[in-house]
Amino acid sequence: MKNSELLLTDLYQLTMLQGYYRHGLSAPAAFEFFVRDLPPQRRFLVAAGLEQVVEYLLEARFTDEELRWLLEEGRFAADFVDYLAQWRFSGDVDAMPEGTVFFPQEPILRVVAPIGEAQLVETRLVNLLHFQTLIAAKAARCVLAAPGKLLVDFGLRRAHGAEAGLLAARACYLAGFAGTSTVAAAAHFDIPAYGTMAHSFIQAHDDEMEAFEHFAGANPDSVVFLIDTYDTEAAAAKVVALAPRLRRRGIAVKAVRLDSGDLADHARRVRAILDEGGLTEVRIFVSGNLDEYVLRELLARNAPIDGFGVGTRLDTSADVPYLDCAYKLVEYEGQPRRKRSEGKATWPGRKQVYRRYEPAGTFAGDQVALEGEPQAGEPLLQPVIRRGRRVAPAERLEDIRERMQEQLERLPPSLRDGSVAGEYPVSLSPGLRDLAAQIDGRLPS
Amino acid sequence: MKNSELLLTDLYQLTMLQGYYRHGLSAPAAFEFFVRDLPPQRRFLVAAGLEQVVEYLLEARFTDEELRWLLEEGRFAADFVDYLAQWRFSGDVDAMPEGTVFFPQEPILRVVAPIGEAQLVETRLVNLLHFQTLIAAKAARCVLAAPGKLLVDFGLRRAHGAEAGLLAARACYLAGFAGTSTVAAAAHFDIPAYGTMAHSFIQAHDDEMEAFEHFAGANPDSVVFLIDTYDTEAAAAKVVALAPRLRRRGIAVKAVRLDSGDLADHARRVRAILDEGGLTEVRIFVSGNLDEYVLRELLARNAPIDGFGVGTRLDTSADVPYLDCAYKLVEYEGQPRRKRSEGKATWPGRKQVYRRYEPAGTFAGDQVALEGEPQAGEPLLQPVIRRGRRVAPAERLEDIRERMQEQLERLPPSLRDGSVAGEYPVSLSPGLRDLAAQIDGRLPS
Numbered sequence: 001m002k003n004s005e006l007l008l009t010d011l012y013q014l015t016m017l018q019g020y021y022r023h024g025l026s027a028p029a030a031f032e033f034f035v036r037d038l039p040p041q042r043r044f045l046v047a048a049g050l051e052q053v054v055e056y057l058l059e060a061r062f063t064d065e066e067l068r069w070l071l072e073e074g075r076f077a078a079d080f081v082d083y084l085a086q087w088r089f090s091g092d093v094d095a096m097p098e099g100t101v102f103f104p105q106e107p108i109l110r111v112v113a114p115i116g117e118a119q120l121v122e123t124r125l126v127n128l129l130h131f132q133t134l135i136a137a138k139a140a141r142c143v144l145a146a147p148g149k150l151l152v153d154f155g156l157r158r159a160h161g162a163e164a165g166l167l168a169a170r171a172c173y174l175a176g177f178a179g180t181s182t183v184a185a186a187a188h189f190d191i192p193a194y195g196t197m198a199h200s201f202i203q204a205h206d207d208e209m210e211a212f213e214h215f216a217g218a219n220p221d222s223v224v225f226l227i228d229t230y231d232t233e234a235a236a237a238k239v240v241a242l243a244p245r246l247r248r249r250g251i252a253v254k255a256v257r258l259d260s261g262d263l264a265d266h267a268r269r270v271r272a273i274l275d276e277g278g279l280t281e282v283r284i285f286v287s288g289n290l291d292e293y294v295l296r297e298l299l300a301r302n303a304p305i306d307g308f309g310v311g312t313r314l315d316t317s318a319d320v321p322y323l324d325c326a327y328k329l330v331e332y333e334g335q336p337r338r339k340r341s342e343g344k345a346t347w348p349g350r351k352q353v354y355r356r357y358e359p360a361g362t363f364a365g366d367q368v369a370l371e372g373e374p375q376a377g378e379p380l381l382q383p384v385i386r387r388g389r390r391v392a393p394a395e396r397l398e399d400i401r402e403r404m405q406e407q408l409e410r411l412p413p414s415l416r417d418g419s420v421a422g423e424y425p426v427s428l429s430p431g432l433r434d435l436a437a438q439i440d441g442r443l444p445s
Numbered sequence: 446m447k448n449s450e451l452l453l454t455d456l457y458q459l460t461m462l463q464g465y466y467r468h469g470l471s472a473p474a475a476f477e478f479f480v481r482d483l484p485p486q487r488r489f490l491v492a493a494g495l496e497q498v499v500e501y502l503l504e505a506r507f508t509d510e511e512l513r514w515l516l517e518e519g520r521f522a523a524d525f526v527d528y529l530a531q532w533r534f535s536g537d538v539d540a541m542p543e544g545t546v547f548f549p550q551e552p553i554l555r556v557v558a559p560i561g562e563a564q565l566v567e568t569r570l571v572n573l574l575h576f577q578t579l580i581a582a583k584a585a586r587c588v589l590a591a592p593g594k595l596l597v598d599f600g601l602r603r604a605h606g607a608e609a610g611l612l613a614a615r616a617c618y619l620a621g622f623a624g625t626s627t628v629a630a631a632a633h634f635d636i637p638a639y640g641t642m643a644h645s646f647i648q649a650h651d652d653e654m655e656a657f658e659h660f661a662g663a664n665p666d667s668v669v670f671l672i673d674t675y676d677t678e679a680a681a682a683k684v685v686a687l688a689p690r691l692r693r694r695g696i697a698v699k700a701v702r703l704d705s706g707d708l709a710d711h712a713r714r715v716r717a718i719l720d721e722g723g724l725t726e727v728r729i730f731v732s733g734n735l736d737e738y739v740l741r742e743l744l745a746r747n748a749p750i751d752g753f754g755v756g757t758r759l760d761t762s763a764d765v766p767y768l769d770c771a772y773k774l775v776e777y778e779g780q781p782r783r784k785r786s787e788g789k790a791t792w793p794g795r796k797q798v799y800r801r802y803e804p805a806g807t808f809a810g811d812q813v814a815l816e817g818e819p820q821a822g823e824p825l826l827q828p829v830i831r832r833g834r835r836v837a838p839a840e841r842l843e844d845i846r847e848r849m850q851e852q853l854e855r856l857p858p859s860l861r862d863g864s865v866a867g868e869y870p871v872s873l874s875p876g877l878r879d880l881a882a883q884i885d886g887r888l889p890s
Binding site: 005007008009010011012013014015016018019020021022023025029031066069073074075115119122123124126127128130131154156157158159160161162163164165166167168181182183184186187193194195196197198199200201203204205214215217218219221222228229230259260261288312313316317318321322323325328329332337338339340341342343344 | 450452453454455456457458459460461463464465466467468470474476511514518519520560564567568569571572573575576579599601602603604605606607608609610611612613626627628629631632638639640641642643644645646648649650659660662663664666667673674675704705706733757758761762763766767768770773774777782783784785786787788789
C-alpha cells in the first residue's frame with residue numbers, strides 16, 4: 001500500500017490517541033523537542049529540518065487506504081477511525097530558525113495543540129528533526145576543519161536509505177558545502193550538483209588515456225579526471241599530455257580526483273607534475289573515507305588539496321550516529337508537567353531560550369527560561385505555525401545557509417576548533433528551577 | 446518536483462553514461478556487490494534488501510519531469526536525454542537469497558547488463574543493499590544475544606529518515622524480531638505491530654491509576670502499562686490493585702514496560718510485586734538504550750525480562766553505522782577487469798561463492814571461485830533476473846525469516862557467541878588467483 005506520512009508513527013501513538021479520544025482528553029498540550037546531552041565528540045549542534053517538519057504538519061492526513069487498513073487491523077474502533085479521517089494538525093509551533101546553533105537542554109521546537117494532535121506527530125517529527133540536526137552538526141565540523149575549501153557531499157550510496165541521502169545533502173548545503181553528488185537532491189532542493197567519474201569508466205576502456213578523452217568529449221563543461229585507477233602519478237602525466245589537445249578543442253580540464261593511498265603524498269606529487277606541465281589552474285580534488293578528522297590532518301600536513309568529496313562518514317554521522325534527543329510533554333491543560341524517570345527527568349513548562357552576545361557578536365552564554373519570564377538576551381524560538389497555518393514563510397536555502405555561516409562565525413573559538421576543549425555556558429532560569437521544585441512537591445507518588 | 450528513483454543516483458553516473466552513449470560503449474559489463482572487510486564488531490553479515498533492489502531495477506524509468514529537469518540542467522545533450530527517456534534495465538541479476546549469511550570478499554549480488562545500465566543503477570542499488578544488510582546483521586546479533594525472548598523494533602524516531610525506519614523494521618523481522626512499532630512498516634510489509642504507551646499519556650492524567658484505566662478501557666486487547674514515569678515499584682503495586690477490576694470487565698493486563706533506571710534490578714523487584722499480587726502471567730518488557738551488548742548483560746544477570754524494545758542503536762547500527770562495501774566492475778566485453786588502486790584492489794571476473802558444510806550442517810568454510818570453475822560445495826548466488834525479467838519469484842517474508850533462522854543455527858559456535866573470538870575460513874580459488882595475476886601482467890601502466 002502507499003502510505004501518507006501519518007502511518008510513519010509508532011503504534012502506541014495510535015493506541016494512546018484512541019485512549020484520549022475515548023475519554024475525551026483534548027485539552028491543549030505543549031511538547032518540546034530538545035537534546036539531553038552532547039556526545040563527547042560534539043561541542044555544539046545546529047538546528048535543521050524545520051522546513052520538512054512544517055510541510056509534514058501542514059499536509060498530514062490519513063488516506064482512505066490507510067483508514068481501511070486501520071479498521072481491518074483490529075485494534076481500532078470504527079468511530080475512532082471516523083475521527084481519524086477528520087484528523088488535521090490545528091496547533092501552534094515555535095522553533096529556532098534552521099541554521100541556529102544550539103546546546104543541550106535547549107528546546108529547538110515547541111508544539112502546542114490538542115494532546116492527540118501533538119502526540120500523534122511525535123515520531124515523524126523527531127525522525128525529521130533528529131537526522132538533519134545530526135548531519136548539519138557533522139557537516140559544520142567539516143566546514144570548520146577545511147575553511148575556504150570546496151566541500152561536496154558524496155554520501156548517498158551508504159546513507160541509510162533514500163530519504164537520508166536527500167536530507168543529508170540538504171543539511172550539508174546549509175552548513176556551507178558547495179553541493180552534492182546526489183542528483184535527486186539537486187533536482188528537489190535546487191542544490192548545486194557535482195560529479196567526476198568512477199573507476200569503472202576507466203576500466204571499461206583498454207586505455208586510460210582513451211577513457212579520459214571519451215569522458216572529456218562527452219562532458220566538455222565538467223572535466224574532472226579520476227587518476228588513481230592504476231598508477232596515480234602516471235595518470236597525472238597523461239593529463240599533462242592530454243590537456244593541450246583538449247584545449248585546442250575548447251575543453252578545459254578543471255580538476256583531477258584522487259581516491260586512494262596517502263592522499264597528502266599523492267596530492268603533493270600530482271601538484272608538482274601538473275605545475276611542471278603548465279597545468280597550474282587544474283585543481284586537486286580528493287575523496288575516500290574522509291571526515292573532519294581526516295580533513296584537519298590533511299590540511300595540517302599542508303597537502304595541496306583544493307576540494308574534498310565527503311561521503312559515508314558524513315551521511316551516517318559515523319562517529320555519532322544518533323543524538324540523545326526527546327520530544328516531551330511539558331504542559332497539559334495549562335498545568336506544567338514533568339517526568340521524573342531515573343536519568344531521564346525533564347524540565348516542566350513552556351520555555352524560551354535567551355542568548356547573550358559579546359560586544360563583538362560572539363555567543364556569550366544562553367539561558368533556558370520559562371516563556372514570559374523576563375530575561376536579558378535574544379529569544380531564539382520564533383512563531384512558525386499558528387492554528388495550523390504557517391505564519392513564518394518558508395525560507396530559501398541560501399538564507400538559511402547564510403544564517404548558519406554567521407552562527408558558526410559567532411561561535412566562541414574554543415568550540416570552533418576541534419583540538420581545544422571548551423564548554424558553552426547554558427543556565428536554567430530561577431523561574432524554571434522554582435517551577436520544577438514546586439511540581440515535585442505535588443507529583444503523585 | 447516528484448522524483449522517480451532514477452535520479453537517486455550520483456551525478457557522475459549520468460555524466461559517465463553520457464560518455465558511454467556518446468562513444469557507443471554498450472557492451473555487457475559485470476558488476477559485483479561485496480563487502481571488503483568486516484569491522485571488528487562483526488563476525489558475519491546477512492544478505493538483505495534484494496527484494497527492494499529487484500523492484501527498483503524492474504520499475505526504474507525517468508519521468509517526463511525528470512527528463513525536462515535534465516535538459517534544463519545544462520550538462521546533458523538533447524539526444525542523450527532522448528536516449529534516457531527509453532532507458533530500461535534489460536540485464537541479468539544473480540544474488541544470494543535474502544537471509545543468507547555471508548563474509549567479506551564474497552559477492553552477494555552480480556549485475557550483468559550493457560555498461561550504461563549496470564552503471565547507472567549503482568548508487569541506489571548500493572544504498573538499498575547496504576542498509577538492510579547492515580541492519581540484518583545487527584538484528585541477528587540481538588536475536589543471538591536473547592534467545593527465546595520477544596524482540597520488537599522501536600527505532601523509527603531516530604532512524605535516518607523514513608525509509609531507514611521502514612527498511613530497518615523489515616530487516617529486523619527477517620532476523621527473527623517479533624515485530625515493529627512502526628505502523629507504516631506493519632501496513633506496507635505485513636509485519637506484526639507492537640506498542641505500549643508513552644510517558645506523556647501518564648502525565649496527561651493527574652493520576653497514574655486513572656491513566657492506566659483509561660488506556661486499558663480504550664485498548665482492551667493490548668494492555669501494556671508503562672510503569673516508570675514516577676516510581677516504578679509503586680506503579681507495579683497499582684497494576685496489582687487494578688488488574689482484578691479490569692479482569693471483571695474482561696480485560697487482561699498483558700505486560701508492564703520499564704524504560705529507565707537499572708532495568709535488571711527494577712525487573713526483579715517488579716516481578717516479585719506482580720507475582721505476590723497473583724499476576725504471574727503478566728510479562729515484563731523493557732526498553733531504553735538497548736542493543737545486543739546490553740541484552741547479553743541483562744540476561745547474564747538473570748533479569749526476569751520477557752521482551753525487549755530495541756530502538757535507536759539498532760536502527761542506526763550505532764556501533765557500526767556503515768559497511769565497507771562496493772559495487773565494482775569485474776568484466777567488460779567478456780574481458781575480466783581489475784582495479785588496482787592502493788588498498789582498494791578488486792578481484793576480477795564473474796564469481797560464485799561455494800559453501801561447504803560439516804556433517805551436522807554447520808558451515809565449514811567458503812570458497813570464492815570463478816563462475817564455472819569446478820568446485821565442491823553449495824553455490825550461493827542464484828539467478829534472480831534474466832533479460833530484465835524476474836525469474837525467481839518474490840519471496841514471502843516468512844520464508845526469508847525461516848531461512849535466516851536456519852542460517853544462524855548453522856553458524857559455527859565461535860561466530861554465534863559475541864564473547865568468543867572466531868574467524869570464518871573464506872578462501873579464493875586457484876582460478877581466481879591465476880586470473881588476477883594474468884591481468885596484472887597486461888594492465889596498462
